[in-house]
Structure formats: structure tokens, C-alpha cells
Amino acid sequence: MPAERGQGPGRGATDRGSAGRPTISEVAAEAGVGRATAARTLGGYGYVSPELRERVLAAARKLGYRTNALARSMSTGVTHTIGVIVADIGNPFFAGVMRGISDTSRARGFDTLVLSTYEALEEEVAATDVLIDKRVDGMIISSAAVDRGEVAHIRAAIDRGVPVVLVDRAVAALDLDTVVIDNRDAAREAVETLVEAGHRRIGFVWGPPAAEQPATRRGLLARTSRNLWTDGERLRGYLDALDDARIPFDPELVMVGEKSERHAAQEVARMLALPDRITAVFCTEAEAVIGALRAIRAAGLSYPRDVSIIGFDDSAWAAVMEPPLTMIEQPVHELGATAARVLLDVLEGAEPRREMHTLRSRLIVRSSVGPAPAG
Amino acid sequence: MPAERGQGPGRGATDRGSAGRPTISEVAAEAGVGRATAARTLGGYGYVSPELRERVLAAARKLGYRTNALARSMSTGVTHTIGVIVADIGNPFFAGVMRGISDTSRARGFDTLVLSTYEALEEEVAATDVLIDKRVDGMIISSAAVDRGEVAHIRAAIDRGVPVVLVDRAVAALDLDTVVIDNRDAAREAVETLVEAGHRRIGFVWGPPAAEQPATRRGLLARTSRNLWTDGERLRGYLDALDDARIPFDPELVMVGEKSERHAAQEVARMLALPDRITAVFCTEAEAVIGALRAIRAAGLSYPRDVSIIGFDDSAWAAVMEPPLTMIEQPVHELGATAARVLLDVLEGAEPRREMHTLRSRLIVRSSVGPAPAG
DNA sequence: CTGTTAGCGCTTTCAA
DNA sequence: TTGAAAGCGCTAACAG
Numbered sequence: 172m173p174a175e176r177g178q179g180p181g182r183g184a185t186d187r188g189s190a191g192r193p194t195i196s197e198v199a200a201e202a203g204v205g206r207a208t209a210a211r212t213l214g215g216y217g218y219v220s221p222e223l224r225e226r227v228l229a230a231a232r233k234l235g236y237r238t239n240a241l242a243r244s245m246s247t248g249v250t251h252t253i254g255v256i257v258a259d260i261g262n263p264f265f266a267g268v269m270r271g272i273s274d275t276s277r278a279r280g281f282d283t284l285v286l287s288t289y290e291a292l293e294e295e296v297a298a299t300d301v302l303i304d305k306r307v308d309g310m311i312i313s314s315a316a317v318d319r320g321e322v323a324h325i326r327a328a329i330d331r332g333v334p335v336v337l338v339d340r341a342v343a344a345l346d347l348d349t350v351v352i353d354n355r356d357a358a359r360e361a362v363e364t365l366v367e368a369g370h371r372r373i374g375f376v377w378g379p380p381a382a383e384q385p386a387t388r389r390g391l392l393a394r395t396s397r398n399l400w401t402d403g404e405r406l407r408g409y410l411d412a413l414d415d416a417r418i419p420f421d422p423e424l425v426m427v428g429e430k431s432e433r434h435a436a437q438e439v440a441r442m443l444a445l446p447d448r449i450t451a452v453f454c455t456e457a458e459a460v461i462g463a464l465r466a467i468r469a470a471g472l473s474y475p476r477d478v479s480i481i482g483f484d485d486s487a488w489a490a491v492m493e494p495p496l497t498m499i500e501q502p503v504h505e506l507g508a509t510a511a512r513v514l515l516d517v518l519e520g521a522e523p524r525r526e527m528h529t530l531r532s533r534l535i536v537r538s539s540v541g542p543a544p545a546g
Numbered sequence: 547m548p549a550e551r552g553q554g555p556g557r558g559a560t561d562r563g564s565a566g567r568p569t570i571s572e573v574a575a576e577a578g579v580g581r582a583t584a585a586r587t588l589g590g591y592g593y594v595s596p597e598l599r600e601r602v603l604a605a606a607r608k609l610g611y612r613t614n615a616l617a618r619s620m621s622t623g624v625t626h627t628i629g630v631i632v633a634d635i636g637n638p639f640f641a642g643v644m645r646g647i648s649d650t651s652r653a654r655g656f657d658t659l660v661l662s663t664y665e666a667l668e669e670e671v672a673a674t675d676v677l678i679d680k681r682v683d684g685m686i687i688s689s690a691a692v693d694r695g696e697v698a699h700i701r702a703a704i705d706r707g708v709p710v711v712l713v714d715r716a717v718a719a720l721d722l723d724t725v726v727i728d729n730r731d732a733a734r735e736a737v738e739t740l741v742e743a744g745h746r747r748i749g750f751v752w753g754p755p756a757a758e759q760p761a762t763r764r765g766l767l768a769r770t771s772r773n774l775w776t777d778g779e780r781l782r783g784y785l786d787a788l789d790d791a792r793i794p795f796d797p798e799l800v801m802v803g804e805k806s807e808r809h810a811a812q813e814v815a816r817m818l819a820l821p822d823r824i825t826a827v828f829c830t831e832a833e834a835v836i837g838a839l840r841a842i843r844a845a846g847l848s849y850p851r852d853v854s855i856i857g858f859d860d861s862a863w864a865a866v867m868e869p870p871l872t873m874i875e876q877p878v879h880e881l882g883a884t885a886a887r888v889l890l891d892v893l894e895g896a897e898p899r900r901e902m903h904t905l906r907s908r909l910i911v912r913s914s915v916g917p918a919p920a921g
Numbered sequence: 922c923t924g925t926t927a928g929c930g931c932t933t934t935c936a937a
Numbered sequence: 938t939t940g941a942a943a944g945c946g947c948t949a950a951c952a953g
Contacts, residue, residue, distance in 0.1 A: 192706060194946055205924040210947065217949090218922055235702070240679040241619050242946035245929045250616070252659075252680075261645030261879070263638050270636030273662060282676060284627075284659055287648055301657060304615040305627075327610070331567060432862060464866045487807060488863040491839040504636070569930055580940040585931065592933090593938055617930035620945050925952080930945105937940080 193234040202230035213238060244306065253514060254302030254310040255285045256295060263457075264484060264503060265313070268338065271507025272311060279515050281308070290315050296324040303327075309334040309514045311507075317397060319344040334517045338510040340400040341527065348517075350510040350528045354401050357499050357532040358408025359415075361481045362453050364497070364534065366416045369543035370451040370479060373418075374442045375409050375425040376435050377459035378402060384427055388420045394427075405455045405483070424449060426459075435462025436469070443470045443478070450543045454482035460489075460496065475541030485535050495537035502530050568609040577605035588613060619681065628889060629677030629685040630660045631670060638832075639859060639878060640688070643713065646882025647686060654890050656683070665690050671699040677708075684709040684889045686882075692772060694719040709892045713885040715775040716902065723892075725885040725903045729776050732874050732907040733783025736856045737828050739872070739909065741791045743854060744918035745826040748793075749817045750784050750800040751810050752834035753777060759802055763795045769802075780830045780858070799824060801834075810837025811844070818845045818853070825918045829857035835864075835871065850916030860910050870912035877905050 199209035204223050211217040212227040213236065219227075230236075244250045253276055257265040273283050284307060288294035292315050302310055310333055316322050322344050328335055329347075337349040365373050379398045385391040388410070395403040406425070413420055423445060426438040435458065442449040443466060454460040460482035467478050474480050475494065482489075485498035509528055517523050574584035579598050586592035587602045588611065594602075605611075619625045628651055632640040648658050659682060663669035667690050677685055685708055691697050697719050703710055704722075712724040740748050754773045760766040763785070770778040781800070788795055798820065801813040810833065817824040818841060829835040835857035842853050849855050850869065860873035884903055892898050 196946080206947090207924055207926095207949090208922085210949095211923090214948070220922060223923080235706075237675065237678050237706070239681065239946055241616055241625070241681050242929090243948075244616050245620055245931095245946075246948040248929080259645065260635070260648060261642050263641065266638065266641035266644075267636050269641075270634065270662065273635065273660070277661075282659055282661065282680070284657055285644075285648070286652075286657065287645065300612065303612050305657070306614065306616050331612075458862065461862050461866050468866075468868075486863075487833065487836050488861075488867075491836050491843075492863075492866075493843075493868050571930080581931090582933085582940055582942095583938085585933090586939090589932070595938065598939080614930055617945090618932075620930075620947095621932040623945080923953080925950105927948105927950085929947090932943105932945090934943085935941090937938105 192239075193231075193236045194239070195236075198227060198230045198234055198236050201234060202226040214243070249308050250306050251280055252282050252284055252305070252307045253511070253518075254298075254305070254307035255283050256298045256302070256310065256312045256314070257285065257287060258290050258313060258315065259287050260285055261287075263486070264501070267503030268313075268507035268510075271504040271509075272338075272511045273507075274504075275508045275511040276515060281515065281518075288315065292316060292321055299324040299328050303331060303333060307333065309336070309518050311336050311338050311510045311514055313337070313339045314342050315340075315399070316342050316344070317400065334514060334523060336510050336514045336517075338506060342400070346525050348513045348523055348525055348528065350506060350513060350530065351401075352501050352506065352530045352532045354404035354532075355408040355411065357483070357534070358405040358453070358455070359411040360408075360534055361499055362409050362412035363415070364536075364540060365451045365453065365479055365481060366412055366418065368451075368479060368540050371416075371418050371543070372421075372447060372449045372451070373409075373413075373424065374439060374449040374452040374463075375406065375455075376439060376452050376463055377430055377455040378406060378426050381427045384425075385422050387422065391422060391425065402455060409453060430456075430458075432458045432462040432465070435459040436466040439463045439466035440470060443467070443472070449478065451479040451481075451540075454480065457482060457484035457486060457489075460484075460498075464492075475539050477544055479540040479543075481534075481540060489535075490537065492539075494539060496539045497537045498535050500533045500535050502532065505530055567614075568606075568611045569614070570611075573602060573606045573609055573611050576609060577601040589618070624683050625681050626655055627657050627659055627680070627682045628886070628893075629673075629680070629682035630658050631673045631677070631685065631687045631689070632660065632662060633665050633688060633690065634662050635660055636662075638861070639876070642878030643688075643882035643885075646879040646884075647713075647886045648882075649879075650883045650886040651890060656890065656893075663690065667691060667696055674699040674703050678703060678706060682708065684711070684893050686711050686713050686885045686889055688712070688714045689717050690715075690774070691717050691719070692775065709889060709898060711885050711889045711892075713881060717775070721900050723888050723898055723900055723903065725881060725888060725905065726776075727876050727881065727905045727907045729779035729907075730783040730786065732858075732909070733780040733828070733830070734786040735783075735909055736874055737784050737787035738790070739911075739915060740826045740828065740854055740856060741787055741793065743826075743915050745854060746791075746793050746918070747796075747820075747822060747824045747826070748784075748788075748799065749814060749824040749827040749838075750781065750830075751814060751827050751838055752805055752830040753781060753800050753802055756802045759800075760797050762797065766797060766800065777830060784828060805831075805833075807833045807837040807840070810834040811841040814838045814841035815845060818842070818847070824853065826854040826856075826915070829855065832857060832859035832861060832864075835859075835873075839867075850914050852919055854915040854918075856909075856915060864910075865912065867914075869914060871914045872912045873910050875908045875910050877907065880905055 199206040212224045286298040379395045483499045485500035489496040489498045574581040587599045661673040754770045858874045860875035864871040864873045
């Protein structure tokens with residue numbers, strides 16, 4: 172850790188005199204009591220007579236005393252801080268989750284240290300190390316890990332006594348409390364809605380970032396299981412709906428490769444140009460919806476007349492699109508709040524239940540689904 | 547702090563034997579060297595011979611040693627953590643800023659502790675206390691303070707030796723490094739664009755949350771100066787543009803009251819129902835744009851034919867609206883990155899420059915502005 | 922009820 | 938170069 176060096180002159184432990192940061196001893200001196208008495212009243216524990224208590228409080232006020240949480244944590248072994256690891260706090264989805272986590276932990280006296288991984292496993296590993304070093308009391312992780320071989324860092328945290336709860340993404344190799352939404356059911360319901368409107372050629376947009384189009388359904392699933400849990404679940408839901416309706420699976424209708432608005436647009440354009448073109452698209456993310464919309468426009472088509480569309484992640488703007496979009500609403504705040512609640516319960520002594528907490532999403536029906544146009 | 551108590555059984559400092567968390571002494575013992583030697587190699591400072599160094603490293607690896615950042619911070623006096631206080635991390639704007647802050651501080655070895663205030667000053671005060679207690683090395687604050695009487699908590703932080711930089715919102719009463727965007731110019735440019743298209747009745751949507759419509763321009767400004775800095779600046783920009791075009795100010799064209807999509811819709815509906823109705827709206831926030839759009843539709847009108855619209859906070863969806871929206875893009879990531887950079891420079895020894903760093907926003911011209919319809 | 926004392930795990934003189 | 942020892946500010950026995 173060479174970056175550790177060079178933190179400017181004289182900020183060391185020695186030269187910070189009594190300037191600015193009075194300690195408990197100074198308060199004790201000022202109040203004319205022993206330091207333990209001062210500590211007891213300031214720390215809010217143990218017994219201390221009203222008179223002394225008052226004197227200590229007065230002295231503390233006068234000196235502008237503030238407890239040193241670091242020192243306290245050193246002795247108690249707890250930091251009242253929970254670490255959070257997500258893919259990207261700039262992403263509205265995770266921002267919402269973060270808010271849920273932060274609101275409920277704040278209410279229970281905990282602060283949160285957030286780290287973004289940008290979906291890179293090595294960042295995630297580094298992040299757990301940082302959190303362990305900073306001695307967080309517990310962690311909430313939205314992990315990019317899938318393989319048994321990718322969970323060592325999480326196991327390490329647990330072995331060191333740091334409880335972990337998973338959020339948004341389950342990890343099969345780990346038997347932990349996990350808070351997710353009903354991705355598979357949500358996807359199935361959305362695709363069913365499309366099927367019921369008569370669609371049989373339904374594109375799946377924003378899938379596994381594989382290099383090339385898988386030839387078979389089996390190949391696709393295999394690839395997906397090497398991928399983000401949510402994506403896999405949503406794909407399965409899509410397949411469920413097709414199966415129920417006995418619609419044959421066509422690998423050409425699933426997007427693979429880079430997840431970006433641009434690439435989603437390209438893929439939808441491709442599916443729209445197929446001889447037997449798609450008449451509907453199901454998007455697993457808001458950004459994908461935007462890409463799809465672009466492609467539809469660019470092809471000179473309009474929804475829901477020529478193409479129907481349903482996507483994940485409802486937001487305010489979806490309601491003012493013209494026509495308004497039928498979208499799946501995820502309970503983002505509750506996702507975070509629940510994860511925090513489960514973790515805090517454990518931190519406060521509850522036994523970890525190691526179960527899957529599945530929250531319900533909701534299909535907000537608006538006007539982007541219409542009957543399938545005649546072939 | 548009664549919440550401090552009751553953190554479950556036996557997690558105290560005493561009973562954590564060598565289980566799970568080896569200390570430097572244990573590593574030293576395992577390696578058969580003095581603890582100082584172990585500390586030097588593990589801490590990456592001071593001299594230590596290659597052989598011993600290797601032995602210590604091996605021992606550390608074997609025991610799974612991880613440094614205790616808390617203990618290190620206790621002696622060094624620095625935590626390598628910066629505190630961030632924003633109104634709401636669930637808000638996409640702040641989420642973007644956070645990402646900027648987090649990315650650049652992470653790159654320079656700092657972690658971030660984020661607290662949301664939901665625009666409540668008392669929450670902000672509590673947040674600074676928490677950050678002081680946790681001994682962050684510096685703070686980045688998007689403050690709700692305006693008055694001279696509301697900045698005591700920020701002054702207190704500075705007095706305790708914690709550098710502070712302000713982000714997104716300037717606070718006149720404070721002479722600090724401040725990173726903002728050119729709100730006033732951006733607003734003026736937007737409104738000018740409207741004026742140049744022939745509009746003279748331009749609504750200002752999402753203003754000061756006053757209870758009632760101010761009667762005069764002076765009254766409005768007075769009220770605004772008691773309010774959020776960004777709102778005031780944007781209002782001033784609006785007035786600038788009107789003045790330049792010699793368009794008289796009409797208090798009925800500014801929205802006051804609760805900031806919500808719903809209320810924005812109501813206000814736009816009101817302005818649309820005026821005898822001399824508005825032909826354009828300028829919105830200071832994305833949520834306001836959505837409210838305005840609703841109102842326009844509800845009135846059976848369409849943009850840009852009947853009403854033109856420009857708003858703050860460009861995002862992906864604005865480009866796929868039909869027609870696409872002309873919006874002001876704020877450099878959110880850079881806002882955060884710059885704030886972090888300025889703060890980190892100070893933490894690394896630079897003199898605070900106590901100046902205003904103004905970032906440029908950009909008007910993204912698309913198709914929501916048209917000629918003013920004939921009266 | 923109050924004060925004394927011994928750590929928490931690390932960094933940092935200071936001698937050896 | 939290495940090791941012994943003191944100290945960061947707080948909590949937590951343990952006597953008094």
C-alpha cells in the first residue's frame with residue numbers, strides 16, 4: 172500500500188494538540204471528574220450521578236466535544252457501519268436500492284459505505300477487502316459472481332465474522348439471505364401479455380453478453396447460467412411463456428453481446444429486418460427499451476401498431492411517452508430496505524435464516540401492447 | 547446514544563481470540579520477528595530486509611492477515627474516507643454526482659461515506675456530526691443552507707480541521723471551494739431560445755416553494771433568495787432573458803409551492819388556462835418536464851405546435867420522446883469528479899483556493915421548440 | 922456511584 | 938536494519 176504515504180506534513184497523531192478536537196480526558200479535567208465518569212456520561216452507559224453528569228455535559232458543551240467513533244469502535248469492535256457493494260451507484264436502479272438501504276439503516280443507527288464494481292469481479296473482491304479492513308459490521312452485496320470459484324471473497328468475509336446479505340442477484344453457490352424480485356415470473360407475465368395479444372415472434376432484448384448467437388436453446392441457457400442471475404431468470408421467464416403457448420424458440424430473436432442502448436437498437440433493427448420479423452419486443456432493462464424505441468422509429472414503424480413493447484424498470488417518463496409504455500415496476504426502495512432489515516436483524520442478534528426473500532414486481536399496463544399485425 | 551447498547555452477545559473486544567482476525571502481532575510471532583518489523587512490511591513503510599520481509603509476507607498470507615484500518619486511523623489520524631452529504635442519493639442527479647465523486651476518490655485511495663438529508667437542514671446538521679465523529683478526512687456537501695444563521699455546522703467542521711467543498715449549490719455566507727454549473731446562464735440561454743422562436747408568454751415551472759403567488763418581481767426574488775441556490779439562479783436566468791427581450795414579467799407565469807410532478811402539472815394546466823395563456827414552458831427539473839408534458843396532453847394540446855418546452859436534466863428518454871425534447875444537459879459526473887478532485891488536492895496538502903468552479907452545461911437542441919402560435 | 926487500570930491494533934520514536 | 942515501548946481515544950473490568 173504505497174499510496175498510504177505522503178499525507179502532507181504534520182497531520183500525525185503527535186502534533187494535534189488540544190486544538191479543535193477535545194478528548195474525553197480533557198472534558199473530564201474541565202469538569203473535574205475522573206475520565207471514566209466523563210466517558211460514562213458521554214458514552215451513555217453505566218451509572219453516574221445527576222450532578223456530575225451535568226458538570227460533564229457542561230464541560231463537553233463548552234469544549235465542543237464530539238466522540239471519536241474510531242476510538243470507540245476500536246474498543247467495542249463494532250463500527251455501526253454497513254458496507255454496500257453494487258455494480259453502479261450512478262444507475263437509477265441501484266440508486267433507488269441504495270436509498271432503501273440507507274434510509275432503513277440510518278433509522279437504526281447505522282451508516283453506509285458504498286462501493287461500485289462496474290460488474291468487474293476483481294473490483295468486487297477489492298471492495299470486500301476494503302470493507303473488511305474498515306471493519307464494517309455487515310455487508311450487502313449485489314454480486315457479479317456466479318461460479319462456485321468466484322465466491323471466495325464473500326466466503327472470506329463471512330469467515331471473518333462479517334454477515335453478508337445478497338441483494339438483487341442470487342448466487343447459487345452461496346447459502347445466504349438473499350433479497351430479490353420475482354424476475355422469472357415478471358418476465359413470464361410480460362411475455363404472456365404479448366402472447367395473449369396474438370404475438371408469436373417476440374424479441375428478447377438485452378441478454379447474455381456472449382460473442383455470438385447461440386444456435387440452440389440449450390446452448391443459450393448454458394451460456395446464460397454463466398451470466399448475471401437476473402438476466403438468466405428473465406430469459407427463463409421468457410421461455411416459460413413461449414413454452415406454455417407452444418411457440419417454438421428461435422435463437423435469432425434473442426439479443427446477445429454488449430449491453431448498451433446502441434447495441435440494443437442494432438439488434439432490434441436486425442430482428443425487425445428478418446424475413447419473418449418480430450412483432451413484439453420484451454426488454455429486460457430501461458436502457459434496452461430506449462434502444463428498441465429508437466430502432467422502431469428508425470425503421471419507420473410505430474408502436475403498438477407495428478410492434479408491441481414491454482420492458483423492465485418502470486419510471487416516470489414511461490408514463491408520458493406517446494403512447495405510454497407498459498412496463499414492469501420493480502420495488503427498488505423496498506428491495507434495499509428489506510436487505511438492510513434482514514442484515515440489521517442479524518447484526519442485532521437474530522439468527523441468519525439463509526433464505527430467499529422474493530419481492531413482487533408489478534406489470535403496469537399502459538398502451539404499448541397491441542394486437543399482432545397480420546403477417 | 548442509547549441505540550449504542552445491545553449489540554448482541556460476546557462480540558466485544560475481549561473474546562475475539564485469534565479466530566478469524568489475525569493481528570500484526572500474531573503475524574510477527576508466526577514469522578518469528580518483532581511486531582515492528584511485521585508492521586513495517588505490512589504497512590509498507592520503513593526499512594526491512596528482503597528475507598524478513600518475505601517471511602512476514604508468507605506468515606501474513608498463511609494467516610489471512612488483513613490490516614485493521616480502524617487501528618491504523620487511530621494512530622495516523624487519517625481515515626482515507628471522505629464524507630458526502632447530498633439531498634437524496636435516490637435522485638438520478640445526485641446519483642450521477644456521487645458516481646463522479648466515488649470514481650475519482652476511489653482512484654486516489656479514498657472511500658466515501660454518503661448521507662442523505664432530504665433537504666432538511668436538521669438532517670444536514672446531524673449528518674455533519676456523524677461524519678465528524680467518524681473522522682472523515684474531508685467533506686463534500688450539497689447544502690440546503692442559505693442563511694448566515696444556517697451554516698454553523700459547516701463552520702464547525704472546518705474549525706475542527708475538516709476541509710469542506712460545496713457541490714451543486716453555492717452558499718453565500720461561506721467562503722469555500724464550490725463546484726457548480728452555470729445555472730443562470732443555462733437558464734437564460736434556454737429562455738432566449740424560446741424568445742427567439744417568438745414566445746412572450748413563457749412559464750417558469752418548479753420554482754420557490756412559497757405558499758402563494760408573489761405579486762411582484764421583487765417579492766419573488768426576495769422569496770427565492772430564502773431558497774435553494776440553484777432555483778434562484780435559474781429564476782434569475784429566466785428573468786435575464788425576459789429583460790433582454792423587454793418582455794414584462796408576469797408573476798402568474800411562475801410556479802410556486804410544492805415541488806412534485808403532480809403540482810407541476812397543475813400549475814402548467816393553470817397557466818395554459820389563462821386568458822393570455824403561455825405558449826412555452828421552461829422547466830428547472832426533469833420531473834417538472836414530465837408534469838408539464840402531462841398537463842399539455844391533458845389540455846388536448848401538443849408540443850411543439852401549441853406549446854414549446856425546454857427543461858433541465860437531459861437523459862436518455864428525452865431523446866426518444868416523440869418529438870424529442872430540447873433539454874439542458876448537466877455534467878453530473880464531472881460535477882462530482884471536480885468536487886472530489888478539489889477536496890483531495892487539499893487533503894494532499896494543496897492550499898484551499900476558496901473559489902467558485904463553474905462547469906458548463908449544454909443545451910441539447912432537439913425538437914420541442916417551435917414558433918409561437920398566433921395569439 | 923466513581924476512579925484506576927488495562928487493553929483494542931496499529932504507527933512511530935528511540936536504542937540497540 | 939530491527940525490536941521495545943509509548944501512545945492514539947475510547948470502553949470495560951475491577952476496586953474502592
